[in-house]
Amino acid sequence: MRPHVVIIGGGFAGLHAARALRDAPVEVTLVDRTNHHVFQPLLYQVANTSLAPSDIAAPIRWILRAQRNATVLLGDVIGVAPAARAVEVAGQGAIDYDALIVATGARHAYFGHDPWEAHAPGLKTLEDALDMRQRMLLAFERAEWTADDAERRALLTFVIVGGGPTGVELAGTLPEFARVALRPDFRRFDAGTAHVVLVEGGARLLPAFPERVSATARRDLERLGVEVRTGKPVTEVSADGVTMGSEHIAARTVFWAAGNVASPLGRALGVPLDRAGRVLVADDLSVPGHPEIFVAGDLAAVRWDADRWVPGVAPAAMQMGRLAGSNASRLLGGVATTPFRYLNKGELATIGRNKAVAVFGPRIAFTGRPAWFLWLFVHIMYLVGFRNRLSVLLQWAYAYFTFQRGVRLVTPPVAPSA
């Protein structure tokens, strides 16, 4: 019997861990709660009706179909027993392992205000994106019914909390969508009056980027019609809108892009966690006291250098996944594991159409149309599977030239009164 490597999670880290074990003399079992891998950097384009869910997601078992030593199982891992070397799958019992790779990622966090989630959904899964899409479209549908001016204004106000790349990208596409695509479709109000507010508690947008880039992003967003509010943390989110101290923005639709908390499975390992619930892993991504357990992706807290932690971005998750896979193979083959070295591939964020910001290391930063084309190229290249790439390119071309969006479906049907 070849040794058994169990991978929990089919995101960037889990998938790349599985691929790294392709030629290793091991059996691999990847367990995920969904049947699909999601290209998370484009989730916001499902939320904003630009892309269909199937454009950015593919079945995990289809991605790994040619890897004969990998079995994919749809299941919800509810526990890990490090002493017994087994994981517990809801309704299916235990799966034993010789090495374990935990790559269950993160969820959005509400900083101790969990009730806010009902009013301000975050964006981590396809379901999250469909929920956002539905809330946005229903707000416009409700605006067509209402005769009350204040209610209509609140329905047409969209607040996005969090000024990181997700918040910036979500905010940047909404004004044009309302002004161009939606305006001809409504009769009783002007969809172009929709108001988008981006709220960031910190001093500036895109805090991971240089200050100059943050300023460019802010200016670009404001030109698109986005109201940018920085420096005042949100103190309350309710069905009525968002409060920042003494200020209140009346809004029926609030989206959350303001923070992450690691998957609860980290706690199940019984090892030290950081404040965000991430597992403080060793250099080789293994867990203290359990060299046969590795953690990769957003669930892992690992040092970049003395001052910084590796950020929770897709390239970092892929790199960690690959190393966790090869280290598991090394361990089982009796070879010394190797430490993780983060290769910074730069940071990118789009701002509406034609604009983006890109940063590579401390010296290189560019903005505007070149950055936007780079963003386009990188995202198309990384999309899993030829079909998706082609479909996404065509839909983007369609949206770019016609200003229309293809995926404005509300499913399941919900009456606007509901």
Place this chain on the structure above:
Amino acid sequence: MRPHVVIIGGGFAGLHAARALRDAPVEVTLVDRTNHHVFQPLLYQVANTSLAPSDIAAPIRWILRAQRNATVLLGDVIGVAPAARAVEVAGQGAIDYDALIVATGARHAYFGHDPWEAHAPGLKTLEDALDMRQRMLLAFERAEWTADDAERRALLTFVIVGGGPTGVELAGTLPEFARVALRPDFRRFDAGTAHVVLVEGGARLLPAFPERVSATARRDLERLGVEVRTGKPVTEVSADGVTMGSEHIAARTVFWAAGNVASPLGRALGVPLDRAGRVLVADDLSVPGHPEIFVAGDLAAVRWDADRWVPGVAPAAMQMGRLAGSNASRLLGGVATTPFRYLNKGELATIGRNKAVAVFGPRIAFTGRPAWFLWLFVHIMYLVGFRNRLSVLLQWAYAYFTFQRGVRLVTPPVAPSA
């Protein structure tokens, strides 16, 4: 104030009624429970993972965006008050009308066995199609988990009840999907052993087609690996499978394509209905005693000739919708209404890849590859919106040449034990 025409339903009939009123001196309000028009003849291709929901559906308000006298409202019409000339929308109150067009279609019917629906979903809406897709994909996921041979056989047995075009089309694509697309993705069983059974209570498949065509369809399906069972009505559907008298087929997945019942809104009109709940309309599609109320589409029972009723197909719904619209306009303009004349455009059904059957009138019937190309052409031409046509063509080309399917997503995530 121009007179007000209210249309309930945004299917083929309702949409064509609205379009027929484009240049009439009236205000049009179309109310639908969903925000989208669905191209129903291709719903089964969403159920079988060939197409994405957005490929066959578009927002009703987007389709009618250039028709300035038409307002689209998302709402659930729960009652009609013919005496008061008003319809009641859930949570929104009454909408008055001068003329009303009811085009709320049909749902699948279980012939008095409503509990069967939980085990054998039908196919009328996008949600139905997503539900079918999810059940089918989860059956394969569960088969990867189970160690019990009988359970695995039941999980890999798919029963389709009803031998009309929908049943034939659903059954015809499943064996190839399992044998070619799914087989490389599973490790613990052979997806090619999936067994598809098409059950028709009547003597032959496709009863609306000539006998010779039914025989061809049966032979084609059997060559694809479908087991065709005719002449024995289903007597029980449960979580264990399907029973026909003394026979039982153990199956975890059953799809229903065996009958329709008209929308309950027909009853709200207080006029005579036929056995299937359809409204027995006058020649001009108006309702007895209420010349200002018209019924169009699957909800209307209207004579084709002395022997036959107009069938519940998309071209009939479009034709009725157009006449209902123009008759509403005539009535409000003080002009005599005109009677409905059904123009039979023929019947079409595909059988797997490369095969189809087509019938035009009593004399012309053809089968095989020419019919399949005709089917392809007709469906692409009728698809609403340029973007959808292109996207569908590309996805079909992809599926045709690679034997892969693009839309194998289970959303929301459901563990296979659930």
